[in-house]
Amino acid sequence: MxxxxxxxxxxxxxxxxxxxxxxxxxxxxxxxxxxxxxxxxxxxxxxxxxxxxxxxxxxxxxxxxxxxxxxxxxxxxxxxxxxxxxxxxxxxxxxxxxxxxxxxxxxxxxxxxxxxxxxxxxxxxxxxxxxxxxxxxxxxxxxxxSPHVKLGGFPGYQHVLLPHASLQRIVAYGEPSWREALSSVKGVYVITDIATGKLYVGSASAESDGLWTRWSAYADLRNLTGGNKGFEALRQTFGDDYIVANFQYAILEVFDPKTRAELVIERENFWKDALASRHHGMNHN
Incomplete structure (x- = not known):
């Protein structure tokens, strides 16, 4: 001691x-x-x-x-x-x-x-x-x-509320408890632009490592948009700093990794309707 x-x-x-x-x-x-x-x-x-x-x-x-x-x-x-x-x-x-x-x-x-x-x-x-x-x-x-900045352990799926900067750190260090938890499930998630209040509902329905693979794409320092065209338009207009400062990530539902992709996508569409993210948010389909 x-x-x-x-x-x-x-x-x-x-x-x-x-x-x-x-x-x-x-x-x-x-x-x-x-x-x-x-x-x-x-x-x-x-x-x-x-x-x-x-x-x-x-x-x-x-x-x-x-x-x-x-x-x-x-x-x-x-x-x-x-x-x-x-x-x-x-x-x-x-x-x-x-x-x-x-x-x-x-x-x-x-x-x-x-x-x-x-x-x-x-x-x-x-x-x-x-x-x-x-x-x-x-x-x-x-x-x-710790040899690097402490990130905190995974708090449980229902308590996830991650600012983009924290997501980047978790992915960059491969924080074990987060990686294990997010890799173990498919899921439906929501991204909030806290500057505007607009929502984007997405899903991880087919990836072998579930939510971890999908969210890792958003944390890629070379492209913070995960390939999303709407996010790319924001980045082109306001720069990477806008996404880092204003995007936060939460989980709406999780599913066993053996769940059929069609069911996960069905639930994704439900949440898009429930949160009106097509009409008032950042979803375009």
Whole structure:
């Protein structure tokens, strides 16, 4: 067991806090999603200041920030950065109350280092003082240092909601749990252009590796459209960045790999009608 404090010493322990981010407020985005795909959202989560004395940086000069890692469980957190903290003047509460400056120390561990706490952290103790953390009830230890950015395990077919950038990472690294799950089924999926709200319903009905093969085509860095003519028109007009920033992927139905292609296509057409993706979306047949 490697103690957290031994692995990540800091220059001024008495003026350093450790923040365990879980969600961006009640009903907000998961901290892990913000860390992965929304840099500004992640910073806002850490710049937020509320009125509770235990939920502010106080006299802290530095903060080590972590995001809860849902694929591992409530006691696991992945490193999100080491920052210098400056309180804004005049003081701002219930909003952006701090300026953060990212420091190079431990930058190579960002999105790779996972720590495990002795017990789940509660909302009332999500911000702790570094100097008392190690020997307190949370007693963090180093669980894993991944060779590349952590992607999170497969969450279950009914919970898949992937921004395009995350899909690219999963395919590029061949993340095992995602590859196994998506390769094991045929399915009907929906792509949402979050900039316009338009939908595209598609299916993986014949590929030997099911949804994995189909979605891998969308993640191909040489052609982000998967050969779709409508997507290609968007790419020609707005560029690759538009697709990366605005496309997200979800699964509507899954089928056993032995399911006849005709049945999968029949269900694809059902969803096109149900979601009106031909009349108001991006389907053209």
């Amino acid at each position: 490697i103690r957290f404090a031994d692995f990540m010493p800091v220059p001024e322990p008495s003026r350093t806090k450790v923040k365990f981010n879980m969600r961006a407020g009640v009903g907000g985005s998961a901290a892990w999603d913000l860390l992965l795909d929304d840099e500004e959202g992640w910073l806002d989560l850490n710049r937020y200041r509320d009125r509770g004395p235990s939920n502010t940086y106080g006299d802290a000069k530095y903060v080590l920030s972590f995001a809860q890692l849902p694929s591992h469980g409530p006691q696991y957190f992945v490193f999100g950065g080491f920052y210098e903290v400056t309180a804004l003047e005049p003081a701002v509460f219930d909003g952006t109350g701090y300026a953060l400056r990212a420091l190079p120390r431990y930058a190579e561990y960002t999105k790779r280092l996972v720590i495990r706490l002795a017990k789940p952290v509660g909302r009332d103790v999500y911000l702790r003082r570094y100097e008392s953390l190690q020997d307190g009830p949370l007693s963090p230890e180093v669980f894993e240092l």
